[in-house]
Amino acid sequence: MxxxxxxxxxxxxxxxxxxxxxxxxxxxxxxxxxxxxxxxxxxxxxxxxxxxxxxxxxxxxxxxGEPVQYILEVAPFYGRNFYVTPSVLIPRPETEELVYAAEKFIEKKPNRVRRVLDVCTGSGIIPITLKATFPELAVTGSDISVPALEVAEKNSKQLQTDVHFIHSDLVEYFQQNGEKFDMILANPPYIADDERAEMSAYVLNHEPELALFAPNDGLAIYEKLIENLPDIVDNSFWIGMEIGYTQGEAVKQLFEKSFPQATTTVQQDINGKDRMVICVYERI
Missing domain, CATH: 1.10.8 (Helicase, Ruva Protein; domain 3)
Structure with a gap:
């Protein structure tokens, strides 16, 4: 034919x-x-x-019913093609907006950012994209999933970026080793269990639950992560996290509790929905 x-x-x-x-x-x-x-x-x-x-x-x-990205083992993100398997989430356009926000801060304050950490890195799309754009930065990605880290390592090699990947339950490894960062990003699991009924079968049947769902109305990972972030930030810092569109105020309050000295804002995506919480502190 x-x-x-x-x-x-x-x-x-x-x-x-x-x-x-x-x-x-x-x-x-x-x-x-x-x-x-x-x-x-x-x-x-x-x-x-x-x-x-x-x-x-x-x-x-x-x-x-299988997503085409898993069939072909490739998904586009921020102008690059990334290797993906069912061990990692398929990249979403909303996450590109988080990367864009980080890029704009680095461009505006190039001397403020030296060490970058991406928590819950999955396929490594966030740290690899930032390292490719700013090769002078020391960039690290962490995840609790070993199979996800294997995918991230393969992407870093294929895209010729020197990103350091660490197996860690959120930031536990960095707390234990006294490592600090001046930029931290995260796109953690944030979907509540009661939202399953609204979700596509393509997602539920194929993408990893570990990377999708979190207890306490989807806030449990934010609570644990943000509580521990003060241990690993430098004197000045920029933190950006992707959120579910109903979680902006709750996540903002978590940041304000952990970082009362910082400025925390909820930012919307291109569709006008709350999509990121940004926490910034610049020590004078």
Whole structure:
């Protein structure tokens, strides 16, 4: 079959099922290493038997409910492609806004930031992106999940960034070793258990629960993490955390308790929803 014939058949099935009509193109162009324009210039090309078999297997997995990012083991984030497996969350666009906020602070105060830590790093998208942009920084990522750290290490190697990854329950390792940072980021698990009913089956059936859910209405990890952060921050610091859109005030209060001397603000994402809490203290 030609690419055009495959796309025609696939789109008919995707339409019937109410699924993303771009999936067939994404599967073919990724597996054949084509750009979108290359794909459309190659629609008369016939796939070989192994290529056809690969597409059929990939398409069946998607139809059966598996996210395309896990099928292809790749997901875009901040202009780079990251290796992903079911051991890590699929990167979300909202997290790009947290990275952007950190970048803007570093650009504005380049002499204030030297050591950066990303807690609950998962696939390593946050520390790798910052290290790629600011190679002079010492950047560390930590996670409690060993399989997630293996994914992060692979991403760091593939993207040629020298990020240091540590196995740690939140910041316990750094407390024990007396390490301090002047920039800390985190996108911890923050979904409450009672929100499961509102979530997509694609997420619930495939993405790691350890990285999604937290007790106490999704606030438990914030509570433990923010309580311990004073032990590992430098004299001046910038801390940024992604939050669920209903958690802004609660997380802000946690920061104000741990850092009464700092300025803490809730910031909204591009859709106008509370998405980040930023805590900043600059010692004069």
């Amino acid at each position: 030609t690419i055009a014939e495959i796309l025609h058949q696939a789109k008919a099935e995707l339409t019937t099922r109410g699924l993303d009509l771009n999936i067939a193109e994404i599967l073919i162009e990724t597996r054949l290493d084509l750009t979108r324009s290359d794909l459309w210039m190659s629609t008369d090309r016939e796939l070989g038997p192994s290529e056809q078999a690969q597409f059929d297997a990939d398409f069946a997995r998607y139809i059966n």
